[in-house]
Amino acid sequence: MNEDQVNDIIRRWQNSPEDELKPEDYQQFKNLGSACLSEGDGAKLLTFLQDEKNQGIVKSMGCVLMAPLVNKVVKQEKRLDQCQAAITHLTRTCSPDKLLHSLHELIEDIDPGAISETILALVPHLQTVLLQLDDRKAACMGLALAALQKQLSRLPVPYTRQQEEADEYGLCRCYKALAVFTKPFIEEVKRKNGNHNTSEDEELRTELLKFCMRSLREPLLEAELNRDRQSSLWHFATEIMVTLPAIQESLSEILFFSPLKKSSQMDSSESKESRACLAYLLFVQLITIDSFPAVFSPVFVLQCNMEYTNQLLSSKKESHLLKGLALYTKSLENVQDNGIPVSLQELKSFYCVPQNLRQVLTDCPMQHLRESGLKVLQLFIDKLEVEAKYKFFRCMLKTSHHAGVESYIIKNIRNQVESSMEPGNANKWFLGEELLSLLGLVLCFPQGPETDLLNSMDRIMESLNLLRYLLIRDTILRSSTVWEELCRIKDDYLKLLRVCISISRGYYASELKALREDQKMKAKEARDAARSSRLVKSITVKHEKMSDMSPEVQHQVLQSALVTFDLMESLIVRIEEITEEKLKIQN
Template structure:
């Protein structure tokens, strides 16, 4: 027992000494005037206070801070305790009493300390937090930071802006939970933290509202501008990335709640409707601070696109939206945002772009969109971006949806608009499957033109002949890769077959009969030559492969083959033969349709000659 006492006494006296040291510093400083405090006093106070916290004497430190006699000392020196205090709060996670004392000390410091000094101390702690502790640190310090900011008068707006920027800088590197499980787990606390930050801004939003209510000519824009900057950042992160559909089993979706709060702030500060109709390139005229305007012009495109998605797809704030605009005008306003989203490669952003495009189109009646809209750059760029999603996106459901939306877009245009859009896509898509799809649409429009009583000048006569010049030809003549262009070629042959059957030479409504010689020269003859060349090439390849197979020790020898200019993955000889036979089958199919078309043309011409004779 004696040995135990001998060992434990120094440790006990050391911890008691930490409290005693703090008391000694306090007593010495109590008799000094505020102006007489020296740097040494600040250092000694910080060391002793830190020692008390680390040794578990937070209760004694709290008593010192709460003592009215120490008010001046704490006001000047207390901010030095922020760093050790934050460390200890995280250290004492499992020790409720000690943690509770530390939290009370933090609240007391927020009430008593010099606001300017404490503000800098709090920001420093937020800046130093990273990774898994970023959200926890931000949530811990939001309340004292709010208390301090509300005390600041001259530089409140600037300090709020600095705080929000620092917080968002710490959160932005964190991955946004996307799946239902990730949102429910919220491992890093991002969902909870985002909503806590919105609550943090509410007193400042209320201050802006009160100031605007006092005067319709409220000119103090600084606080309002900082809140607006914050909302724009939140729209870009996390909301642009977040999954915002309702999820079964999640009663209150944290990001949907966050989105609602951001929309409410924008509405309260009277910026929601102006932003919805604000083109990101003209944003500079919206800001009082020109330097900020220049920065925001570059970074606002994603934020404004997300805002439009929230309003027109998820219907956040839609009750505030004036229902006086035509569907075509709303589409025009949103085309810039749709273009921004469709140029992204992330699934969350691409899907938002497709949803926004679809939502705008579904508001419109078919054939109601005037062809003049195609004179606007966005109305040409967006369908081209849509084609890229259809052909390049690795996510199947997005490819399928983009095809569905392209058809919606086509359906909404008037006849002249459809004609102009078809010409544009045939020239720019550079994809045989898309070209085949457009040619099928052209066939459908010709059919409507021939079966309706009203005249349609765009899909009959000389306008149609001009369009057929783009359709009924081989891109590189007889040298065209027929396998790669098979979708386009089959669609073109089916269109020509339809025209020959449906349009009598005596009527010649489509003009196909007057341009038949040109079609034969540019399309049918080169196709014959190309088919003969391609079939001969592939038959020779098949013969070579079979000979090589016999010579090889095993039919499972792995090698490579090039089809349509693309090197295929390594495959056995048997697999290569299957590919080559499949190509030959495609050529046979094209050849059979070509023969049928030529047969129909010959029959029609012979019938006319018999009538004339």
């Protein structure tokens, strides 16, 4: 199309009312503007847009140029100042409704390889357009923020300090820009301060609340936040925590009392994840804790936070687990020892959290999380009152199905028995008949004689140590009604344990003998092959059970098993010696 033809089209547009313009006119206008940009004539386009006699055209159709202009800025080519000036002129001239439609389309169609660059380019202009609206400002702002956050959710959240400082994908810069973007809307809510609020004002508060709750869930729940290293995402978290009270949203209401009906666009798990992150920022990172009401008791705070701890510990993500363990720890630390009443164990969260913690201890591949989990488990036990400890131990022995966890619980049972024997601490749970019920769960073999002693070693050794301790402290127990029944449980347990040891020792000894014979056979085959100069391509292994291990490791495992059985037998012998010594003294 030559210049004369273009001028004719422009004159027709200048003389045409807006309602006579057709869709093909809008497309043609966009094509001409895009051609100017692609040919490097940004100055020519800016001059056209700013020309007084073209303002009718610009007002009617200028919004279609937002996408090509923003894309030009994103590409960071020359003459960016001309493109920025053109965008600024359009935001002041075009209909805000049309501009919002164009900007929303631009957000929806962002190039996946330029998400952060596009958002950083358009957010300031989007703010300008929204601030021009009188009606529907809140709804339009909410739609824009939701669309922007949806696009940002496609970017990986930086986790390490180096990743966040590099900010390779621009996510940190974008959320900093969104914090600036929301400032004037937050200030508008603050100015009203609950006075004569219209439905539009309430909707603006609601949309800002939704933005904050989405931000808590992503990126803040995924990010590593550290009070000692106040990174860009840390500062964004602070902005969110300050924003909530600023828009008259009480943190205590959100965490402890409110179902967040205003965040109805999030499902219940998303809402709970957001509040879990809020609890973490408040109670662990202490952001805005100075302004949080101090009227809530530590037990009440723990009770409320258990719901969020459960949400975090049920995840498989390291960032969630770290926050869950930290929130669990901080919530427990403020409770006095023996301060958690047994009545709280009726709450679902007080059952689910320890079960999720057990999963971390037994299945999590990350050692630092397992170590932190063990510490918080002990802290939780310390905070339970005596009856609550007793019921917790029973529950864990029945449900854990893991020798390591069970051995840790049995060790704590011994500690509680020892504590109960101190002056003034006597109780029926760890000295009276209730103790027998607990010992029935400790001194048993659910699989009977077929129990794999090697896998159950930790539990069995701790059980024998508990039994030995009870026999040594017989003076106190003999004065109660539990002694005779304890002796009966002990005899039954040791009798069955001897049978298990005999079966297991026979099995592992035969395995060890077979392994040695197999190694001799392989050595002989290798010598024969060397003498005959033939290549042995495969060697048949008679025993497949530990075939993934090298023969040396197999030998070590089998030998270790036999040593373990010797240790168990030595403890049995010692327990029987103690029993005989006590009988002699008694007689």
